[in-house]
Amino acid sequence: MQIVRALFICTLLLMISGCSSFKDIDKRYYVLAIGLDQTDNKKKPYRVTLKLGIPAEKIQPGETNKYELVSEDATSIQEAIRLIKTKVDKELDFGHTKVLLFGKSLVSQSIREPLDWFLRRRDIQLIGFMGIGDPSAKDLLSASPKSERLPANSLILSLAHEGTESSYIMTESLSDFHRRLKEKGKDPYMPVIQLRGNTIVINKAAVFDKERMVDILGTEQTRIFNELIRNNIKFEIKTVTPQLKYNITVQKYKLKYKLLSLQSSEPTIQLDAKIVGQVEESTTPLYEEDWHKLEKMSEDQMKERFLKLLTYLQSKNVDPVGFGLRYRAMGYIDEEDWEKWLDLYPRMKFDVRIHIKLIDTGVIK
């Protein structure tokens, strides 16, 4: 038994050799965000930009978000990274890379090809957040808002819905984007992030087909889009009539959809939204009004907005909500049936049914 123990301790010595290639934390540069743009140069199409965090002893808002931005043009992402390594003195570590930004011009060409590197690398996390940089990913990475405590942290906080929560902010993870890119019947999307001075604004989204970006939705459209895609979301319903104007904040929200009468001449997608909310802002006192009427007015206006966006997405022939996948989930589908769906989708009718329940009018009448 003694010999066994001695042997065991000796084997522990073997581990020491494992440390020879290990680099200490002070010899590492943490890449917090990657930006990928397209250049005009045909020979070196990719511009890779890395946001490297510079550590600080004490965390202070606006002070300690120091970073170094390095970028390089090359024929492939990997080559660009190799070239960047010649520019920095420390080992690049991608273990904390949480933000992956793509330039607007790049995604309108193709997203499939550059995405491969991100999926193939073992150290790029699949929970990383994706976004489109407008005008370019590099410009966005250079933003450092005043309240930021760590480099690139404001992007992470907004995209993760950890800090601010807004119905305009879309979130997309690498894993979900990859799934949508491959899936038959569900198309990808990405938030569009814009630069305003030294701060960032995330209030738009872009929809993709299986190859590239198709269209960027407007701010109002993005909000509706977010309501369609995400299940647990806080948002507001705006209602404007000639007499009064009021806003409802949503407390409970549930969206369901099903496909009906697919064989007939009028195939329909029926959406059912159940909403419970309270009034947050109004131009006139609402307490004495007929609440059913108020609910009805909001329902009508919201239905209008939903229909507009759904038909817009349909006209672009993209399906980010996943109606096609629902079609496949309804029964055994072979190749022929799938072709049928591709014909069917552009002429689907939408039947939106919204049920709003007002529970109170806030603190005042």
Added chain:
Amino acid sequence: MKRYFYYVVIMCMIINIMLNVPTYLIEQRYDGAVMGMIAAVVSGGLCAFMFIKSLRPFPGQGLPEIFRTYLPHAVRVPLLLYLGIMWFAAGGVALITFSRILQRYLDPDIDILVLRILLILICSILAAGSSRSILYLAEIIIIFHIPLIGLLLIKSLGYEYMDWDAVKVVSHYVKNPPNLEVVSVASYIFTGYINMAVFNRYFHKEDKITWLWIIPIIGIGVLFTTFFIPIGFHGTEGVETFIYVWVSTADSMRMEYGFVERVIYMFLLVYLSLSLLFITVTWHVGAELIKDAFSKKRWVQTAEQRFSWKLWIIILLLSVQCLLTLKYLNEKQFFELSRQWLILRYISEIGLVMIVFWLGRKASKCK
């Protein structure tokens, strides 16, 4: 004593990820994987039931002792050797897969050879202990890790990006008939009972194993989560992109308020200890079978629990094969080989159950 039977069964159920069971099943998700899994539940449950029932006339005896009583020497020795090597292969596949995953996700700079030597040393020393202490080890590890695995499952089932439509799509392919590969791969889940081949030595008359019907029920749950959760996370088409599909699934989950945000690290640590346990148990059983093939005396139970040099040498000799695969096989070839091994294992398992069933009938008739 009888609860230890279930630890070994549960261990085999959750280790399926390290034997690439989900990867093989997902490759065939459109042709017969779902039906194959249902067939595997029936076949695996039946095998477990028959095997345990047939061992009942032999309390306190393992397979080596039973074979010694009923089979001629010329049959007994090759049979034990073959079975022992099959058990070693099970641990070996897990070791090779897991060392690759560890190297890829935890420390890419480490030499995989050193990693494997270390794993082999740890497992071989543990496996050379007595069966009783290995069962105690199994209890400790399983009890510590079941809550974490439960957390992982609950988290993934209720996760925002879990797409139940994709799960439904694949479940509609249930009509397609399965092939042998799918059934044998899926039936691995149920194979834990077979370790009773050696552990039955410690199960006496009063340790009658009850609640056998629970094996197929838990098995269905494990099999369907291991197959459908990755599909829900990566979609019906995207799921085939990944090599170690469950590692990528764990990487797709975020736990904002967990110890570490990335679930993958919790997953890897849980599977580190489970893999070590699995390798230890299989190598121990394999080495016991091989040892008995060469020994002249019949095994007798002693109170002592001590390290056995003979076992250790057998394990070291056989586990060196894991290092050789590094030189001769790349990842793709290894996947092919382990797929073939899973099929061979299924056929051998059914053969073994038949033999034990026959011997059990014979023994109860003699009485």
